[in-house]
Amino acid sequence: MPELLQTSSNVWRAERADEFAIIIDAEDYFAAARAAMRSARKSIFLVGWDFDASITLGRPGECFEGPAHVGDFLLWLTQENPNLEIRLLLWNPGFLSNWMKLSNLPYLLRWKLHRQINVRLDGNHPVGSSHHQKILVIDDAIAFCGGIDVTAGRWDTRKHLDNDPLRKQPNGTAYGPWHDASSFCAGPSAKALGDLCRSRWLSAGGEQLVPVDIPHEPLSIKGAISFGPLTLGISRTSPAYGDEKGVTEIEQLYVDMIMSAKRAIYAESQYFAARVVAQALARRLSEYDGPEVVLINPVKADNWLGELAMDTARARLTEALRLHDPHGRFRIYHPVTTDGVPIYVHSKLMIVDDQAMRVGSSNFNNRSMRFDNECDVAFEAGQDRHLSGKLVQLRDSLLAEHLGVDSDDVTLTIERTKSVIEAIEALREIRTEDQPGSRPTLVPYRTPAISDLEQWLADNEILDPEGPEAVMEPIESRGLFRGQLSIPSRRKFRPAER
Incomplete structure (x- = not known):
């Protein structure tokens, strides 16, 4: 395996x-x-x-x-x-x-x-x-x-x-x-x-x-x-219920994939509100030679409850990650149409270097890690150069879709700049009020102003609990920023042949 x-x-x-x-x-x-x-x-x-x-x-x-x-x-x-x-x-x-x-x-x-x-x-x-x-x-x-x-x-x-x-x-x-x-x-x-x-x-x-x-x-x-x-791995989230124990394979897979990254993590998700994911990213971003992280998110959730819970948690986690990103390797982008209309991102996909990927139903939120029933599939390229090449092709095809350019342009720009973030910045179309767009593009996330109520709801995970047991916890025991989860040390994953 x-x-x-x-x-x-x-x-x-x-x-x-x-x-x-x-x-x-x-x-x-x-x-x-x-x-x-x-x-x-x-x-x-x-x-x-x-x-x-x-x-x-x-x-x-x-x-x-x-x-x-x-x-x-x-x-x-x-x-x-x-x-x-x-x-x-x-x-x-x-x-x-x-x-x-x-x-x-x-x-x-x-x-x-x-x-x-x-x-x-x-x-x-x-x-x-x-x-x-x-x-x-x-x-x-x-x-x-x-x-x-x-x-x-x-x-x-x-x-x-x-x-x-x-x-x-x-x-x-x-x-x-x-x-x-x-x-x-x-x-x-x-x-x-x-x-x-x-x-x-x-x-x-x-x-x-x-x-x-x-x-x-x-x-x-x-x-x-x-x-x-x-070889395809199947991962699940299933909350503890009755005589059934909780299953957190998806959460562990996210952490293991983040810890295995060497150069770049590319992810698309409907939300960014999972404490365990943020803590794993914080560890990697603080490393001198850690990977770049590019996250594609919608501008905002597609319902008022999501805006109240998920969007606020995203703002709080993003600001917290800035403190752990001294090298500036973390970006969130939103795709927009030629006319600047936000494209709603519902995909749940993650690609690590040219080595591994997962796709499925789970989002970057606490519910998907421990509270809802989810299913993802994943594979690792290992030393298979064909699979490694296909992973790069998939990532660059997705970026090309979002940027409104040819996939080859993305690949060549990443090769030239040695950076996914620099390539995005070189290829994305800058919009101004007096200069309308000529193609789709990616726009950077900007942290919005947050009310005291929204901050309290997000920080205490009122609408995004980490599992059935968290629902019954006293509020003072909850929170996006409580304690430190056990993040595994960086294992040496088998490298691909170059």
Whole structure:
């Protein structure tokens, strides 16, 4: 097993992926999900935080085999294949948002009475926790794991155009640009994700299910960055509940990846509010020869509660990190469109040097580390130069998307400057009031003014607890800045050949 991934600490299982690929943004993901579901012969397992039956599963306005809307498409698949079993596992407290939507109501009774479609709402977790995994498994042969839910407001292209006429809610209302990411795998790793889905299904009150053994031909995914075969680690977060112990593999994987970095950490996350991540970064930034850290965040959370909790915690942690960054190696950037409209960053992805990456459902917040149910996948390149090169290609492709330039320009500028931060500064378009943009770009994060109430809520983790036990702690025992977590010393990870 690659040295970074350890089943005793930071991964649940490490399995062979006959093929692994990263899918950027929902235009390609929805198209791939539709093709994968169409190929299903026995089983479709869809696990998610949110779901909207009325969205188009694919490019809006395109002609499809079968109905465009995902709710009708699932019904059509059962008509085409009487042996197909479809299971949807969604977050139970999301019942009102999931099933009281007018778009979902027409399907509720039809699916409840359908012999081939079974829906369960997962509430087997502590009060205040959520089921946040986003997984799709087809016949235990191919699978997707990432940050994209099959719901409204997610579809967008990598161009993130201003006023894209196709970017609309099912009711016709336009929404803003949205950046996201998922992954695809085939082979034993897909079966392992199927095992995880079956385990969650059972804990949510479903029946004991047996694995499916139906081989599939590799799926060709338009726009995906393919890595080929590799060993894929699967990491989880699961809060302690009842007789079940808490699982913190994702938290440990974040720390281990940060501690293994030599030159650059590139990450995309919806939030930056995790104390353990900030403390690990503080240690690395304080080192004379530590890595650069580039974090891509949205300008602000997409709801008032997130703004109150997550955005305030980000401001507090960022200011604290400045004290541990004497060499100026930490940056947060926001992507914006040509017209300067903020692009909402929902992806949860991290690349360390040309050596390791992870992608999944977990954010840089305390909930994702210990309180919600999450699933990420990860791999290490080791001495495989092909994989190392692909990791650089992925990072530079993402930066090129955000900066509105060619990927080759990013690669060459990083090689010339020997710095990801300097390359971003050289390539990003500077905006002024009298000089509108000519392409998308990245803008630096600026710490906002924070009210006393917001500071108190963030510092005491009122809305972002570190686990079920933290919810019951007295307020004086909580806090972003309490104590010092045990950060491991820098292990010597196996270097890649140069």
